[in-house]
Amino acid sequence: MNIGKIPNDILEKLLYKNIGxxxxxxxxxxxxxxxxxxxxxxxxxxxxxxxxxxxxxxxxxxxxxxxxxxxxxxxxxxxxxxxxxxxxxxxxxxxxxxxxxxxxxxxxxxxxxxxxxxxxxxxxxxxxxxxxxxxxxxxxxxxLVHPGKAQVGDDILVTKTAGLEGTAIIAMDREDILARYFSRDFIDRASRFIEEISVVKEGLIAGKFGAHAMHDATEGGILGALWEMSKAMNKGFEVDINKIPIAKETRKICKIFDIDPLRLISSGSMIIVTPDGEQLLKLLSNAGVSATIIGKVVGGTTPLVIYDGEKHVLEPPESDELYKAINYRE
Missing domain, CATH: 3.30.1330.10 (PurM-like, N-terminal domain)
Structure with a gap:
């Protein structure tokens, strides 16, 4: 089997049937x-x-x-x-x-x-x-906030930037490689992304606001989390990939290891499904949490991503991109 979380289709067939x-x-x-x-x-x-x-x-x-x-x-x-x-x-x-x-x-x-x-x-x-x-x-x-509350027409928000945790881990654990390409200051900045990995603040704010569903983006990154959220909500969505924010440090580090930042472990980013996303954006901003509206919940159960104006079905997550960096050898 591949390194990382056990694939969701195996979980559904085996593990979830053996729960006592x-x-x-x-x-x-x-x-x-x-x-x-x-x-x-x-x-x-x-x-x-x-x-x-x-x-x-x-x-x-x-x-x-x-x-x-x-x-x-x-x-x-x-x-x-x-x-x-x-x-x-x-x-x-x-x-x-x-x-x-x-x-x-x-x-x-x-x-x-x-x-x-x-x-x-x-x-x-x-x-x-x-x-x-x-x-x-x-x-x-x-x-209690639960995915079953999500409604067609709800806005989909993502907090902070994609690949936060993965960027920090790579900066701390693969400094041997990064030091060949980047300054000490750059690597230190990327390492400090670890200080942003908590989503408790935005979770409590969004819960009090009346968010319908939330999911933190861990293994599989933002795109993996979106796919999982669609399954949990039993609803489809349309998300514009170009609207998902990515920090410049993340982009540069991902390029070295040929990593997709949208499929890189992303603790620190919370995906929030809520009515009136604009109002929640203001509340989060007032609390010092950046967030972006990236799409909407739609009818059906198919998760769709929009890339350069074209719609594509979002595929299930595979092994996290982080392992490319962990196992990288020049």
Whole structure:
């Protein structure tokens, strides 16, 4: 199998059919484009998400907390706690674990949440540190944002720029290659994209505004996230590819590795489906979050992208473009 997330068609055929016994308290279970599970506790619901970090080497603790909390925020919910599992290879030094925990603590403090437990071990089963984080939050049931609320005519927004996380990871982990082409200042700027990977702020703003659906763009990039969102909403859309913002640092780095920036892991970008996108743009801008309207929800269930005036059916995501950079050899 290819490196990266298991393809969605396999998930549908195999994994989603093996989920144990249905429970009445489970409001939202597994599904393509569904970032979280939701458990009914009466007037409130508990929102839970879990994610590993496997494609990065540096700042993995910081990334892990933010990535899982981003998923929780897609429901309009503030994350309040997280559990962390760290599996390290046999040659790991104590100082490395300490650095990871300090990064975890930094991210947790930024998000105002508590680390409530986890598991840490050294194992020959891995050749680099693997971290998995389960994040959770609580929200009133009637305020929960869910893809099923999306309506034909809704605007589709994307926050910040495509490929944010991938750009930061490549800048930090493939400096050996980038240093041949770019200045120290350029690489440092790209590395600092990691500071923009949280989408909790925009998730809470959009949830309070009344957004109908949200999805954070992780593996597969913006285009992969859009395809997944179409499946979760069970609705089609038309998105103008030329309107998706891409930072100049991302464009230049992607060119070196022959990477499509729209299919590069993009934590830090939230895709938001909402009525009155222009008004939400203003609210986000006032909060210091850049956003762009890139399309609309349409009838049917086919996701369409517009490129240079022509409509094309958006294909399912494949292996993330990040792995081209990770495995790159000159």
């Amino acid at each position: 016994k249905k429970q009445p308290e489970i409001l939202v279970g597994p599904g393509i484009g569904k970032d979280c599970g939701v458990i009914d506790f009466g007037d409130d619901v508990c929102v839970i998400s879990t994610d590993p970090i496997t494609g990065a080497v540096n700042k993995v603790g910081y990334l892990a907390i933010h990535i899982s909390c981003n998923d929780v925020a897609t429901t309009g919910t503030k994350p309040i706690g997280a559990m962390v599992t760290i599996i390290a290879p046999a040659n790991t030094q104590l100082t490395e674990i300490q650095s990871i925990m300090e990064d975890i603590n930094r991210a947790a403090n930024e998000l105002d949440l508590e680390i409530i437990g986890g598991h840490t071990e050294v194992s020959p089963a891995v050749n680099q540190v693997v971290i998995s984080v389960t994040a959770l939050g609580k929200i009133a049931k009637e305020k």
